Amino acid sequence: MNGFIIVSATLSFFVSLVLHELGHYVAARLCAVPVRRAGLGWGPKIFGVQVGQVECEVRLLPVGAYVQMDMKALQSRTLLQQLFVLGAGIGVNLVLCVLTWGSFFGALNLALAVGNLIPLYQLDGWKSGMVICRRLFGRPSPVVEWVFTLGGGAIAAAVMVRAFLNV
Secondary structure: OHHHHHHHHHHHHHHHHHHHHHHHHHHHHHOOOOEEEEEEEEEEEEEEEEEOOEEEEEEEEEEEEEEEEOHHHHHOOOHHHHHHHHHHHHHHHHHHHHHOOOOHHHHHHHHHHHHHHOOOOOOHHHHHHHHHHHHHHOOOOHHHHHHHHHHHHHHHHHHHHHHHHOO
16 A cells, blocks of 8 residues: 555656646747757656657656756746746646645645745746846846845745744
């Protein structure tokens, strides 16, 4: 029985990650932002296949997923389009949470959505915050971006400490 739970939880996690990234992919396509690469996992590439213009990859460490877009094209879009593309994965996780409310899969998707909102480096919340900061200042500001990045790290650390203290 424990093996079934581990396999089920792992598959649920991977399905949630893939659907999250699919949300970014679809939003990017709707906003005419080219997608260059999509992958599952981190580390060295162990398998890859070209699907249209997108290089699809599976990497060695089965943690995380990504969609790599043309950043110049994304940055040339309106602020709302950029935030739509960056927030689409979170939106997918929230929809999946509502559709499967009360299940492990629903809780997992809620956790992924909330976790991605935290402004931790390279998560969707951080990327969205950087887009907003750059728009507010009209240009990149290294000091503001460092403060935002370090502040996001502090927020993430505080959330983790709080979560572990409540267990």
